[in-house]
Every structure is written in C-alpha cells, then in structure tokens.
Amino acid sequence: MTSADISVLSADEVCRLLGIEERRLKQLIRDRVLIEARTARGERGIPREVIVKGANGWEPLPVLQGTLTLLADDGFTPEESVEWLYTLQDELGERPIDAMTSGRHHRVNRIASTLAF
DSSP: OOGGGOOEEOHHHHHHHHTOOHHHHHHHHHTTSSOOEEOTTOOEEEEGGGEEEETTEEEEOTTHHHHHHHHHHTTOOHHHHHHHHTSOBTTTTBOHHHHHHTTOHHHHHHHHTTOOO
C-alpha cells in the first residue's frame, strides 16, 4: 500500500457532512468508529470510503468499528490498521476496505480475527 491509494476528507469536511463538532469527531476516532489516515503528501484526514450515504444522510461506515476493534485486539496500531485495510489481501482478492464498502465485511472480519501478533 502507498499513501497515494488513500483519499481523505479534512476534519472540517467530515464534521460538516456528519453534522458534528470537531470534539465529537475526535471521540469517534478514539472509539474506533472512524480512523485517521495520511496521504502521500502528508495530509491527515478521514478516508473518503469510511463516510457513506445512509438512510438519514452521511454517516460513518457502519461495519468499520467492528473491524478496527478486531485489528486493535490483534495488536495493530491505527497506522497498521489503515495499511491493512488499504492493501490488497490475497484471501479476499481485493482490499479489505473495498470488500467492506461492498457488504462483505463478515469475510473481512474473519480474516482480521486471525491476524494476532
């Protein structure tokens, strides 16, 4: 994976889309509802793929928190979690983030649960 593979939204953009204040965004990151990433140019933000259009407007990708928790329980840092999510995984035949946004999060979580250090 390279950071070039990640397109991010700024904190201000995410707050506007979700209708929240920045302190709430920080809490969502701490709670692993969202994750912060860095682009190839060093920009920090929230990956675009994890903010999705839901029934009531924009929301965090609902299945992300479970996967991030599994990865954290397996010993992954947030940076390692981003790297894993955005790297092609042979077991999936695609990047985990792509599988998750396509509704195949159960398979992603099965694989993630086997990755303990």
